[in-house]
Amino acid sequence: MSTLRTRGLVINVPGRPDGYALDMDIEPGQTWGVLGPNGAGKTTLLHTLAGLLPARSGQVLLNESPLADLKRREIARHIGLVFQERQDSFPATVMETALIGRHPWLSPWESEQGDDQARAQQALTSLDVDHLSDRLLNTLSGGERQRVAIATLMTQNPNVWLLDEPTNHLDLHHQVKVMHLLRNQARDGKTIFMCLHDLNLAARWCSHVLLLYTNGDACWGPANAMLESSALEKLYNQKLITVEADGAPVFVPVSA
């Protein structure tokens, strides 16, 4: 299990004032949703948490150790990231792609063993892409590729899962399936932190929410406290109607 903490973290969005520093404790068992308009800095935050981008100031701590002090390989054993945009032009099959998830766990010249294959197979089955194992990735549909990317993260099996819009390109059934899978991973002790554009997925599946504003303001906390319609209207500059369905709030944009 791993905890990710930010202390006085200011992400480096070019040309933007520092805004509000982030002091978050992202704990095992929690499912976080990051909400905010285009350009608010959600992807920049995710990449900063993964150690791929330097912070402007402040720190990211993984189990109390500053990320900056850890080796890339050690970080990759604890933290995995599903990117929003992927360059899938490398001619790899779906199975070969999923097995890339095992690389942080293998020594440089070691090849994957039966256990690694079994883990990848199980992940592909969980995401309904096992029937595509021998297909080249660049022949898949957008939703199929997205499911392979999540299966690759599942094969990696890090403690902290960072996902940039994991439901992008997914049909309704697979959106629900992926959110369900992420919540189950959290229940098994993983730490889940994802950017979302769908308020209703956040309301239904996230335990915690971070609202990120374009000017660098931010607030975070338990989802039921953060998903308040006036705060969301300000966040998106969009009037909303709030109804309740299936035990969760549902936010509908006002058309006029």
Ligand SMILES: Nc1ncnc2c1ncn2[C@@H]1O[C@H](COP(=O)(O)OP(=O)(O)OP(=O)(O)O)[C@@H](O)[C@H]1O
């Ligand atoms: N290399 C760069 N040079 C200049 N500006 C950049 C660079 N990278 C990102 N930005 C800007 O930083 C801001 C934050 O980008 P980011 O991708 O983090 O936003 P986001 O909240 O994920 O947006 P979206 O919802 O559209 O995915 C944007 O205005 C973007 O144009």
